[in-house]
Amino acid sequence: MTGEKLTRDDAAYVARLARIDLTDEELDLYAGQLAVVLDHAAQVAALDTTGVGPTAHPLPLKNVLRPDEPRPCLDRDVVLGQAPAVEDGRFLVPRILGEPE
Amino acid sequence: MTTALALAGQVRRGEVSAAEVVDRHLAAIDEADGAVHAFLTVLHDGARRRAAEIDRRIAAGEDPGPLAGVPVAVKDNLCTAGVRTTCSSRILDGWCPPYDATVVERLQGAGAVVVGKTNLDEFAMGSSTENSAFGPTRNPYAADRVPGGSSGGSAAAVAAGLVPLALGSDTGGSIRQPAALCGVVGMKPTYGMVSRYGLVAFASSLDQVGPFGTTVADAAGLFEVIAGHDPLDSTSLERPAPRAVETLDEGVEGLRVGLPRELVEGVAPDVGARVQRAAEVLASAGATVTECSIPELAYGLPAYYLLAPAEASSNLSRYDGVRYGLRVEGDDVEAMMRATRAAGFGAEVKRRIMLGTYALSAGYYDAYYGQAQKVRTLIINAFDEAYRHADVLLGATTPTTAFPLGAKVDDPMAMYLSDVCTVPSNLAGHPAISVPFGADGDGLPIGVQVLAPALCEPLVFRVAAVLEEAAPAPVAPALAGATWSGR
Numbered sequence: 001m002t003g004e005k006l007t008r009d010d011a012a013y014v015a016r017l018a019r020i021d022l023t024d025e026e027l028d029l030y031a032g033q034l035a036v037v038l039d040h041a042a043q044v045a046a047l048d049t050t051g052v053g054p055t056a057h058p059l060p061l062k063n064v065l066r067p068d069e070p071r072p073c074l075d076r077d078v079v080l081g082q083a084p085a086v087e088d089g090r091f092l093v094p095r096i097l098g099e100p101e
Numbered sequence: 102m103t104t105a106l107a108l109a110g111q112v113r114r115g116e117v118s119a120a121e122v123v124d125r126h127l128a129a130i131d132e133a134d135g136a137v138h139a140f141l142t143v144l145h146d147g148a149r150r151r152a153a154e155i156d157r158r159i160a161a162g163e164d165p166g167p168l169a170g171v172p173v174a175v176k177d178n179l180c181t182a183g184v185r186t187t188c189s190s191r192i193l194d195g196w197c198p199p200y201d202a203t204v205v206e207r208l209q210g211a212g213a214v215v216v217g218k219t220n221l222d223e224f225a226m227g228s229s230t231e232n233s234a235f236g237p238t239r240n241p242y243a244a245d246r247v248p249g250g251s252s253g254g255s256a257a258a259v260a261a262g263l264v265p266l267a268l269g270s271d272t273g274g275s276i277r278q279p280a281a282l283c284g285v286v287g288m289k290p291t292y293g294m295v296s297r298y299g300l301v302a303f304a305s306s307l308d309q310v311g312p313f314g315t316t317v318a319d320a321a322g323l324f325e326v327i328a329g330h331d332p333l334d335s336t337s338l339e340r341p342a343p344r345a346v347e348t349l350d351e352g353v354e355g356l357r358v359g360l361p362r363e364l365v366e367g368v369a370p371d372v373g374a375r376v377q378r379a380a381e382v383l384a385s386a387g388a389t390v391t392e393c394s395i396p397e398l399a400y401g402l403p404a405y406y407l408l409a410p411a412e413a414s415s416n417l418s419r420y421d422g423v424r425y426g427l428r429v430e431g432d433d434v435e436a437m438m439r440a441t442r443a444a445g446f447g448a449e450v451k452r453r454i455m456l457g458t459y460a461l462s463a464g465y466y467d468a469y470y471g472q473a474q475k476v477r478t479l480i481i482n483a484f485d486e487a488y489r490h491a492d493v494l495l496g497a498t499t500p501t502t503a504f505p506l507g508a509k510v511d512d513p514m515a516m517y518l519s520d521v522c523t524v525p526s527n528l529a530g531h532p533a534i535s536v537p538f539g540a541d542g543d544g545l546p547i548g549v550q551v552l553a554p555a556l557c558e559p560l561v562f563r564v565a566a567v568l569e570e571a572a573p574a575p576v577a578p579a580l581a582g583a584t585w586s587g588r
Contacts, residue, residue: 011455018414018458019421019435020451021443030455036514037406037456038469044403044476045468054474055481057306057336058292058530058555064335078199084428091423093434 006031006038105171105265105319106346109212112170115159119170123152123214126172130217130263138238139248139258141177141187142218148172151214166212168326173208174258174267177218178225179310180299181205188301189223189233192420192445194427202299203334204268204310204327211326216264219254223447224417225275225303227251228519231510232449239506240283242545246503249279249519252313256283259313260546266323267313272303273405274498274523276311277535281498281548284537286320286565287313289523291555292530293338295324296331304412305336307405307527317536317569321345321562328558345562353567354387356560357492363398364496364522364550371541372497379538379549380495382571383564391491397483400476401525406517407460407473408528413450414457420445452513481529484554493564494552497522498535502545522550532558536565538572 008024011031015022022030076089085092103111111117127145134140155165175181178188180198187193201209208215222232230238230253238253240246241261248257252269256279259267269276271289280287288311295310302308312323328342358380365376384390422428422441429444431437446454460469487494500521509516526533532555535548551564 014455014459014462017462018454019418019438019442020446020454021439022451026451030452033452033513034456034459037517038459040514040517041403041407041460041469041473044400044407044473047400047472047476047479049472049475049479052475052478054471055477055528056474058481058528059336059338061336066332074199079424082196082199082425084422084426093423094431094437096434 006035103265104316105168105314106322108265109167109169109171112155113159113164119152119155119159119214120149122170123148123172123216126216126264133261134263136239136244137241137257137261137263138236139219139254139261139263140174140217141189141220141235141254142185144184144215144217147184148214148216151209155212155214166210167322168208168266169212171213171266172216172264173213174217174219174255174264175205175215176221176252176255176267176269178221178270178301179205179268180301181215181218184218186218186301187235188225189221189235190445190447190450191234192427192441193425194445196425198299200299203296203331205299207327213266213326219252219258219267221254222251223450224301224413225251225270225272226413226449226453228274228278228516229509230254230279231506232447234447237506240503242284243503243543246505246545247282249282249499249503251275252287253279255313256280256285256287259283259285259315265315266319268310268327269313270300270308270310271527272307273409273527274520276313277498277523277533277548277550278519280313280535282503282546284540284546285313285315286317286534286536287311288320288324288534288561289526289532290324290328290558291338291532293336294342294532294556294558295327296334296337298331298333302416304409305416306412307409309527317562317566318346318349320534321349324558324562343556343559345559348559348563349566351563352386353383353564356383356388356564357490358383358388358390359393359487359491359494360390361393361395361398361487361494361496363395364494368497368500368522369502369541372499372501372547375539375547376495376497376549379568382568383495386567390495393487393490395483395487397480398525401480401528402517402521404473404476404480405520405524405528406456407469408477410453410457411460411470412457414454414461417450417454449513477528480525484525484529484531488554492553493557493560496550496552498548498550502541502543502547526552531555532561534561534565536568538568
């Protein structure tokens, strides 16, 4: 892991996964900065953790249930009132499926 | 300055009206906050209405609660119904939450008056409050220096005397670090002790809400108000909140204090000297102070900067331009999301999302995220071992005092190192407090940190109270903004 170099293409791949448009300048900047942080993180990668379990959460998690009783929830118009675009009581988004090219 | 608890007493006894108290603080904010920029939103009308209601209740013989009439500032990543909540991000442009965070409801239930929302690093990611879409907050002790972060607005508001109390959130030190840099008391409770319903999520296995105050007693009083089970938060502990105020003066006689060299060595000489002095104070108050070593603490920072960004990259996927906030149009839904997130997030948030997405991506998950989770276990085990020999641990809160604005913005790793003494408590889910303990050669405040096992908040406050008595907080600077440099 240590000293691994991140290229602009690597950064572009991650930006695509994260759904953020980045300029070439941003990609170069983040590729360099991520490499520095990952180099620091390599201390962790180098530790011997044989037989050590992972901690996802500081508390022992258990499922939380409540009685299945109706109770008030947020008003739909109030919630939709915060949306950038709505139609017929629903969130409106641009088309989801691409046109054939 | 009158403490919050004294102020509440005066209001409850009818010696001063809540309206007068609130007006006085709103006037202070109006006069001085131009120079500090602690606030993003000031609630003049809402606060005055609340104050009038409290005065009516007192006139009717009712008790409005333990914080009656006390003005409180709330970090702007806590939801306030009908009041814009920005997280210092452009991506939440125009958003007004439809509900109050549980901690905000509890403040109001205790008679406190929310007077405004405070500046922060965008989505609480940062250690200087410079990563705000609305501009930085300045340190009230030196206008050319940072207040720390990410709860820099809350810390600065209390330090400047604009409010006696404030709420912040602490994911890797975001309450304790700015408290140290601004010369106020800041405390991170045990994970699960305070409800996070209505706290905008950053890293969900680490985030915790906590109090700021000018005194340990005030911070403890605010802690009591906000702590305790909340059915709306599935990570909330099912136990009553511990009482922290009534045991404050019990002292440290017979207490075992560990001084881990990992929280003392490597910090600025002025800071290290104050930690040593704090150890002497506790020893002369009857505690047994033992130097120790917890080598695993050194892995806290690298583990944190994999785990927190990984969780953040997942949590922040909800900002997609569909249901609230900013939207930048695009040809299809994915182009819209990419353009919205590009325009809405600032540089540090993008950096952390990139880092976290990388750490979680195929081929790197085990080596980075999975390994950091195992190191987290090692750190928790190391704390458990240390607490077999010590009741509390003492160390620095921050490696340095407040640094100049702009000094670290271009060097993310240098900025991240500001959190080296605070992240271990978040990884373990333990409580910890930063209490002012003198100043460096330039008069900048120094904080020392008291750490304890889960659920030991009363102990943490009790030890901090002994330190506070030995070294009263430095005098807050005068409110007159015009006299400050670099405004």
